[in-house]
Amino acid sequence: MIVARRLLLVLMAVATAAPLALFGLGLRGAPIENRWATPPPKLEPGRLFDPEFYNHIEDYGLDVMPMHAELVEADATADIGLWRESPNPDVGLGADGWLFLVKSWQDGCAPAAEASLVTERLVAVVRVLEASGRDTVLTVAPNKATAYPDYLGPLAEQAACLEPVRARTQAELALAGSDYIDLFAVVAEERDRVRTGSLYYADDSHWKPTLTMTAASRLVDHFDPGLWNPMAVEASGETRTGDLTNLIGRPDPTTHERLAIDRTGPDPRRLDANDQFGPNDWQSGTTDPVLEGQTLVLHDSFLAPAEPWLAAYLERSRFVDWTRVDELVAEDEVWLVDQLADADRVILQLVERNLLGRYAMVEQYPLAVTPEALVVALRDDLAPYRRPVGLAFSSGDGLGDGGRNGVSIMEPMAHGTTYIIVDGVAHAVTEPMAVSARAEIYDIPGSG
Amino acid sequence: MVFSSISFLFLFMPVAVVGYLVADRLGVGLGLRWLRNLVLLGFSVLFYTWGSGPLVGLLAVSIVVDYFAAVVVDRGRRGERAVLVRLGLAMSIMVNVGLLAYFKYANFAVAEATRAVTAIGLEPPTWMHDWVAVTLPIGISFYTFQSMSYTIDVAQGRVRRLRNPLDFALYVTLFPQLIAGPIVRFHEISEQLGDRRTTIDQAASGATRFAHGLIKKVVVADTVAVMADAAFGADPGSLSMTAAWLGVLAYTVQIYFDFSGYSDMAIGLGMVFGFRFPENFRRPYSALSVTDFWRRWHITLSNWFRDYVYIPLGGNRVASGRTYANLVAVFVITGIWHGASWTFVIWGLYHGVLLLAERLTGQRPLDGTGRSGVERAGRRLGVLIAVMVGWVLFRSPDLGHAVDYLAAMTGAGSGQVDVHPGMTPSLTDAVPLTLRQAVALAVGLGSMLLPPSVVIGPWLSESTTVPRPISLAATGATATAFAYSLLVVISGQFSPFLYFQF
Incomplete structure (x- = not known):
């Protein structure tokens, strides 16, 4: 027993001291948590009693810990192989090695705000933008679990809760009429057409470039049917690591197709030096026809890879990820409204999990994109929809005076939304109400 | 810092063990036996500061007070002046229990007082409204009890007072048991502070x-x-x-x-x-039996309360009614020691009553x-x-x-x-x-x-x-x-x- 315990002592000493010894020998681990690496802490006497100093040491030590990635991966392997459970509760283990983002249905099944409220607001925003003369399109990328439910395996039961929410949301989105591109149908068609392989990555929460390009083509053709005609589509290999494998601590780089398009003349030129989240401004260089004017593209990671492709079809464009929109609106409440006002054309894209989940920008910053705020900001452009003074009122119930003495009863429009601006603030009108004869009233039609 | 953390297992522990062993060997070679205690004290203070920052000052207060309280007690014992013994004990108990009372129970007391005042329809005074929650220092329940045990042990004549304040500081701060026990009473470890050896088998x-x-x-x-x-x-x-x-x-x-x-x-x-x-x-x-349970569960806490509270209250040597009251009281205090909430009070009372029931029925096999x-x-x-x-x-x-x-x-x-x-x-x-x-x-x-x-x-x-x-x-x-x-x-x-x- 003594010898065995001595052996255990040696093993424990090696196991616990090895990372520090390797660090001393100059070996550094690479950060694996998808964030900026913590800089080395500076030893300053004044900070010795500051707990943050020690937190800093711990963060730095974790980031540079030799063998960190390998040890995390070993534990993840044990979780899956030994315990049959996902190392990360945010990632579910589906069938045939497919991984799913559990939040893609959890958030949708129990959203912080009613999904229909969010959808209604988005559709209303599209209507106001269209009425203001801005060509607008709304589209929603289906969740991976929606597109490939067969691979959910043991997760199917829990993911089923999203089905009624999805059905209701799709019906509500359809209210946007021709301003909505139904990618659910597009993806279903493509999935049925492409028999071999899949259109979504098994180890990532996103769709593959083929579908990104399909979505981009539908968006361009929406504004000008037949415009999407890339002269060439190049395909070459690209090494990428599935985001879900990163989340479970088992990053697994694999080679996938890489698509590119080619139009006549120079490629579009990017005018800024921002990161993938934007705002990224582009200027087209092609001599082929383009969609003229300024286009604002509010998107998420599903459309991000299409940025250079779309930019090739847009004379001037600005791409902003919703994540960055959140930050910018937090700093400046009217930033987004201003952006929309400056655009000639607007593309709104979200993935299903963001529309139904807690990330939904419209849910987090409702003031920034409420249709009411837009009505105020775009009131000049909405002039054609302003109810003429004197015709705006009814006086049948005796409560008002037909507008003669400044007060009357206003009826909201039947097929659309009526907005009234009072003291610079717009309100949607849902019931007859007494208003001043000088009130600004806008009747925004129901569907585009 | 907790033992089951990366920073402890892969940074602090290897460095502390190697540092201690080097100091131990150097101390032997150079005739500096105090070196290993100094190094271990340094690591212990760092261990506490790592997780608590400036709250390490409270630990220092407890150490300083009990070191000098024991000096007073020791003089009292040697000069047979009971007043000095009592004075030293009072210093230790008042400061340590005071620290514990303020940092562990003040928030609870203020919240309960506010509730009581409101319940009888009065407006809580401004200071209750403006009460800023006190941060609970890690391990305060453990180190105050350890620190007090030194003064009490000296007062009871179980041990002589320590001449070297570093040894006493090490006893209180010793990082392996600083924040979650075991609660080591001073007389259990006093000799080891100066005379111990680390062998490979140990x-x-x-x-x-x-x-x-x-x-x-x-x-x-x-x-x-x-x-x-x-x-x-x-x-x-x-x-x-x-x-x-x-x-x-x-x-x-x-x-x-x-x-x-x-x-x-x-x-x-x-x-x-x-x-x-x-x-x-x-x-x-x-x-x-529940009596048996308390001889097996958190033994060092039970022993502390037995030696320093239950027995001084009279233990089993007083009338039965008093013994039973002492027993229940000790367990209510034990409950409160675990946390500032009525649930802990009732938990302690519950065990006290169970123990009492076992005594009354004679059903307490060990x-x-x-x-x-x-x-x-x-x-x-x-x-x-x-x-x-x-x-x-x-x-x-x-x-x-x-x-x-x-x-x-x-x-x-x-x-x-x-x-x-x-x-x-x-x-x-x-x-x-x-x-x-x-x-x-x-x-x-x-x-x-x-x-x-x-x-x-x-x-x-x-x-x-x-x-x-x-x-x-x-x-x-x-x-x-x-x-x-x-x-x-x-x-x-x-x-x-x-x-x-x-």
């Missing part, structure tokens, strides 16, 4: 014990904690009887494996530094001698259930919740848990039960079923008579489980983001 035994503790904490306690958290986090009215029992069973396993695991790690580390700390647990769930297997099993089960009922009080956030939870254990709950949409309802709806949790729970329950005489940890880490096959198998299992525990600790701090975070 270090090996300590390392083995440490490994067992880490495994108990990480592999068992933290795993079943998910079940306990789910059960106690749910609305008790919605729990089924099965879920309620599963939850409290999980907590019963969790609290024992967590606390005893931490004690194992402390004892093991102490051995590496040449110390022999007292045992803190001895198969408590095998107890045949071993199974002369009793049938059926009786022993029945007693063990009965005590276990009584203890589990106590854990409901201990774990619940408030008394109302505890009452509702206990009702759910009798089947009063609806069993209609509002499971988060999108989550797979588990076997019992509220309480998850994965393969990992089932195994951890089985290990925990299995340990409860072993005969009371089997105390695996100390046996495997110190015995020299373990048969070779068992020895090799146990070492292999310990090494594997320890390595796995390290992986769990490392991955426990792995928190990746789906998208890049700024």
Whole structure:
């Protein structure tokens, strides 16, 4: 027993001291948590009693810990192989090695705000933008679990809760009429057409470039049917690591197709030096026809890879990820409204999990994109929809005076939304109400 | 800093052990025997500062006060001046209990006072409104008790006062047992402060014990904690009887494996530094009576209260009524010591009443001698259930919740848990039960079923008579489980983001 315990002592000493010894020998681990690496802490006497100093040491030590990635991966392997459970509760283990983002249905099944409220607001925003003369399109990328439910395996039961929410949301989105591109149908068609392989990555929460390009083509053709005609589509290999494998601590780089398009003349030129989240401004260089004017593209990671492709079809464009929109609106409440006002054309894209989940920008910053705020900001452009003074009122119930003495009863429009601006603030009108004869009233039609 | 953290296991511990061993050898070679204590004191202060920052100042206050209180007490004893002894004791008790009262109980007291004032229809005074919550210093319950024990031991004549303040500072701050015990009374360790030796076999035994503790904490306690958290986090009215029992069973396993695991790690580390700390647990769930339970559960705390509170109050030497009152009072104080909440008060009272009932009925066997297997099993089960009922009080956030939870254990709950949409309802709806949790729970329950005489940890880490096959198998299992525990600790701090975070 003594010898065995001595052996255990040696093993424990090696196991616990090895990372520090390797660090001393100059070996550094690479950060694996998808964030900026913590800089080395500076030893300053004044900070010795500051707990943050020690937190800093711990963060730095974790980031540079030799063998960190390998040890995390070993534990993840044990979780899956030994315990049959996902190392990360945010990632579910589906069938045939497919991984799913559990939040893609959890958030949708129990959203912080009613999904229909969010959808209604988005559709209303599209209507106001269209009425203001801005060509607008709304589209929603289906969740991976929606597109490939067969691979959910043991997760199917829990993911089923999203089905009624999805059905209701799709019906509500359809209210946007021709301003909505139904990618659910597009993806279903493509999935049925492409028999071999899949259109979504098994180890990532996103769709593959083929579908990104399909979505981009539908968006361009929406504004000008037949415009999407890339002269060439190049395909070459690209090494990428599935985001879900990163989340479970088992990053697994694999080679996938890489698509590119080619139009006549120079490629579009990017005018800024921002990161993938934007705002990224582009200027087209092609001599082929383009969609003229300024286009604002509010998107998420599903459309991000299409940025250079779309930019090739847009004379001037600005791409902003919703994540960055959140930050910018937090700093400046009217930033987004201003952006929309400056655009000639607007593309709104979200993935299903963001529309139904807690990330939904419209849910987090409702003031920034409420249709009411837009009505105020775009009131000049909405002039054609302003109810003429004197015709705006009814006086049948005796409560008002037909507008003669400044007060009357206003009826909201039947097929659309009526907005009234009072003291610079717009309100949607849902019931007859007494208003001043000088009130600004806008009747925004129901569907585009 | 906790033992089951990356920073402790892979940074602090290796550096501290190597630093200590170097200082120990250097001290021997250069004739500087104090060097190792100085180095260990330095690491202990760093250990506390790492997690508590400027609150290390309170630790220093406790040390300074008790060092000088003992000087006063010692003079009093040598000069036979009882007033000095009393003065020194008063200094120690007032400062330490005062620190404890303010930092641990002030928030609770103010909240209760505010509630009472409001309840009788008065407006709470401004200072109650403006009360800024006091931060609880880590380990204050432990180090104040240790610090006081020194002065009391000197006053009781058990030990001589220490001449070297560094040795006393080391006794109070000694990092293996600083923040979660065992509570080492001064007379139990006084000689080791100046005279101890670390041998390779002692270090090996300590390392083995440490490994067992880490495994108990990480592999068992933290795993079943998910079940306990789910059960106690749910609305008790919605729990089924099965879920309620599963939850409290999980907590019963969790609290024992967590606390005893931490004690194992402390004892093991102490051995590496040449110390022999007292045992803190001895198969408590095998107890045949509640009295027996308290001789097996958190033994060092029980001993502290026995020696420094119960016996000075008169112990068993006073009239029966007074003894019983003392007994219940000590357990109410024990409850309060665990936390500032009515649940802890009632938990202490509950155990006090159980002990009282056992005394009054004469039903408090401490071993199974002369009793049938059926009786022993029945007693063990009965005590276990009584203890589990106590854990409901201990774990619940408030008394109302505890009452509702206990009702759910009798089947009063609806069993209609509002499971988060999108989550797979588990076997019992509220309480998850994965393969990992089932195994951890089985290990925990299995340990409860072993005969009371089997105390695996100390046996495997110190015995020299373990048969070779068992020895090799146990070492292999310990090494594997320890390595796995390290992986769990490392991955426990792995928190990746789906998208890049700024």
